[in-house]
Amino acid sequence: MWLLAFLYMRRLPSRLKGLQVAWLAVLFGMFCNAIVTVANGGFMPVNGIPSGYKPLLPTWVPARSGNYLVILADQHYLFYFSIGDVLIISGALLWFLGPWLLRSFSRLRMRTADASCEQLERLGEADV
Numbered sequence: 001m002w003l004l005a006f007l008y009m010r011r012l013p014s015r016l017k018g019l020q021v022a023w024l025a026v027l028f029g030m031f032c033n034a035i036v037t038v039a040n041g042g043f044m045p046v047n048g049i050p051s052g053y054k055p056l057l058p059t060w061v062p063a064r065s066g067n068y069l070v071i072l073a074d075q076h077y078l079f080y081f082s083i084g085d086v087l088i089i090s091g092a093l094l095w096f097l098g099p100w101l102l103r104s105f106s107r108l109r110m111r112t113a114d115a116s117c118e119q120l121e122r123l124g125e126a127d128v
Helices: 002-010 020-039 083-127
Strands: 044-047 060-062
Touching: 020 044, 020 083
Parallel strands: 044 060
Antiparallel strands: none
């Protein structure tokens, strides 16, 4: 599954490939999920899963003391998401919102710069 996700990311449009923070967030999130799953024999431990609850995915198992890297596993306090999931979602949101945020920020900077230039011109006219 991670290989398919990585191959999909390589086919992204060029405007999304330039967002390094989003790429790093998604790749690091995939790495976190992969490392905890591999360390636990192909299963993702879930912290805080109620007893008797049948997990949605067969790879979810209740976290036990014998599991490794439980801090990276799915957590009850993260609504049963893992730290890797949060990073992947953050990176995906940056891919979709990043170009819009960058355009908005540059427009705001231009407006601020134009307003500053107008104030300087007014001050220069008042001195004359």
